[in-house]
Every structure is written in C-alpha cells, then in structure tokens.
Amino acid sequence: MQVLGTKTKPVVDAASKAQPARRAWLWRLVARVGLGVTALVTLVTIANWLWLLSGSNKWELKTDKDGVQVYTMKTPGSAVLKVRGVKRFPEFSLSNHIAPLLDESIQNPTDCAKWVTGCLGYRILKHWDAQTQRNTTLWTVSLFPPFAPREMLLQGQLHQEPQTHVVTLENIAVPNALPPDDCCVRLEHLHNIWRYTPLSDGLIEVEVTYDLDMGGAFPQLLQNLHAPDIVYELLSTDIPKLLRQPRYRNAHLAFLAEGPGPVPAKP
Incomplete structure (x- = not known):
C-alpha cells in the first residue's frame, strides 16, 4: 500500500551500474599498456638505429x-x-x-x-x-x-x-x-x-x-x-x-x- 505524499524509488542493480565503469577502466588500462609498449618499441628501434650508425672504426x-x-x-x-x-x-x-x-x-x-x-x-x-x-x-x-x-x-x-x-x-x-x-x-x-x-x-x-x-x-x-x-x-x-x-x-x-x-x- 502506497502512503499518500510519498514516491516509490526504483531499485537500481549495483552490479549492472558498475559494469560500464569497469569496462571503461579496462579500456583505459589497455590503451595505456598499448601506448607504453609502442613507446618502448619506438625507443628500442631508435636506440638500435643509433647504435648501427655509431662507431669510430678504431680499436x-x-x-x-x-x-x-x-x-x-x-x-x-x-x-x-x-x-x-x-x-x-x-x-x-x-x-x-x-x-x-x-x-x-x-x-x-x-x-x-x-x-x-x-x-x-x-x-x-x-x-x-x-x-x-x-x-x-x-x-x-x-x-x-x-x-x-x-x-x-x-x-x-x-x-x-x-x-x-x-x-x-x-x-x-x-x-x-x-x-x-x-x-x-x-x-x-x-x-x-x-x-x-x-x-x-x-x-x-x-x-x-x-x-x-x-x-x-x-x-x-x-x-x-x-x-x-x-x-x-x-x-x-x-x-x-x-x-x-x-x-x-x-x-x-x-x-x-x-x-x-x-x-x-x-x-
């Protein structure tokens, strides 16, 4: 029975509310890891390239x-x-x-x-x-x-x-x-x-x-x-x-x- 002057609030499932936030966090993590790996590969490639070009050709x-x-x-x-x-x-x-x-x-x-x-x-x-x-x-x-x-x-x-x-x-x-x-x-x-x-x-x-x-x-x-x-x-x-x-x-x-x-x- 509903009491006059009051409103019934819908029940929100906490797990379903957390799923979008969890997915967004995972995507941010993947993006950061991807950027880190890309940066590392780029640095290694540049370092190898610089090493290849370096050298005095002397003992x-x-x-x-x-x-x-x-x-x-x-x-x-x-x-x-x-x-x-x-x-x-x-x-x-x-x-x-x-x-x-x-x-x-x-x-x-x-x-x-x-x-x-x-x-x-x-x-x-x-x-x-x-x-x-x-x-x-x-x-x-x-x-x-x-x-x-x-x-x-x-x-x-x-x-x-x-x-x-x-x-x-x-x-x-x-x-x-x-x-x-x-x-x-x-x-x-x-x-x-x-x-x-x-x-x-x-x-x-x-x-x-x-x-x-x-x-x-x-x-x-x-x-x-x-x-x-x-x-x-x-x-x-x-x-x-x-x-x-x-x-x-x-x-x-x-x-x-x-x-x-x-x-x-x-x-």
Whole structure:
C-alpha cells in the first residue's frame, strides 16, 4: 500500500551500474599498456638505429689487467662489436699453441667442452692437410633457453710468415659446406683471427680478434656486452690452463719454425 505524499524509488542493480565503469577502466588500462609498449618499441628501434650508425672504426682499449689488453671496435653500419685481445706468454712455444688445431681427440664431447663453453659436439669434416694447412670442422654449442643450439661450420687456415715466423690462424664460417640441420641455428658470420708472434726475448705474443654474429634473433646487445669478458677469460685463464696439458706442452710440429727469424729452407 502506497502512503499518500510519498514516491516509490526504483531499485537500481549495483552490479549492472558498475559494469560500464569497469569496462571503461579496462579500456583505459589497455590503451595505456598499448601506448607504453609502442613507446618502448619506438625507443628500442631508435636506440638500435643509433647504435648501427655509431662507431669510430678504431680499436679502443677496454681492459688492461693481468697482462691482458682487450680492445673493442665498432664499425658504422654493423651491429656487431669486434673484440681484440692481446697477451704475451712466456711458457709456450708456437707448436704448443698450434697443437690443439691438430688434436682429433677434441671430438669427444667432454674434451670439446673444455675449449668452448657449452660444447655439445665437435666433428672434423676435413682433416688437417699439411699441403694446404687447412681443415674444416663443425662445432655444436648450446645456449640458454629459449635459444636453439648454434652450429659453427668453420674452415681453419694456417699461415707462417717466412721472415718473421709470425703464425696466423683464421677460422672462417662456411655455412653452406653442409646442408642445414633443423636442430640448430648455423652461424652465417664468423671470422676469428689468431696471430702468434715470436719475440726476441722468447715470449710469444698472442692476439685474437673475435668477430661473429650469433644469428637467430639472439640479442646483439647481450653478445656485445659479454664478448670483451669472454676474450679476457680466454687469454688470462682458459688458454694457459689447457696448454699446460702434457699432450700440448710436449708437442713439436715439424712444419713450424720456432722463434723469430727466417724459416729454414725445406729439404
């Protein structure tokens, strides 16, 4: 019964009243997230573009400690940061340094992991040729998730200068030497150079130039950040430890001339 002088107010469902407000809030959130993502992508794109255009094309000293000098070089137009490391070794001969190139036992996964972190396998596709001083090898290396393992199909080329006895070893990617394998991403660009210079005081100056692209959408920034440390650890710790093994320490390669000076005439 309705009392005179009063009006009945309609009952409003609170949930139905809140739905439009909730939808509006969600749309504002989506719009803000979308703007944030767009801004982030734009900033990353601009940063990558600026990085690509940057570079002095000159070697710049990055680290100098424990007898190891590490340099970096950025070339305009390239996203890859080249790294060069230099160290003088008092205890190893040229044969000691080059002996691992001829060591076929590294095909054992346990041994190859001592040379390359994360090594899953190492295969010799073309054995060392004394005439051409060349071989072809395949390294398979694991990466952290979600990145697939990498294959490094490499041609190794050795050369010794007749007058100075400087030995140069180049490892160059030859990705088309074998059909691709679905297991891995094969590196398209790798050109690492090792140079061994015998000095008059008996030391061997080792210089390594590290120039590779991991490919497969691997973050180039991450590679550029870690490459100088990798080269430093290689020269300061990894190489001395490995070359002190008897199989390398006692090696003598007849095709190499030890020490500075002209190469002896071949019989």
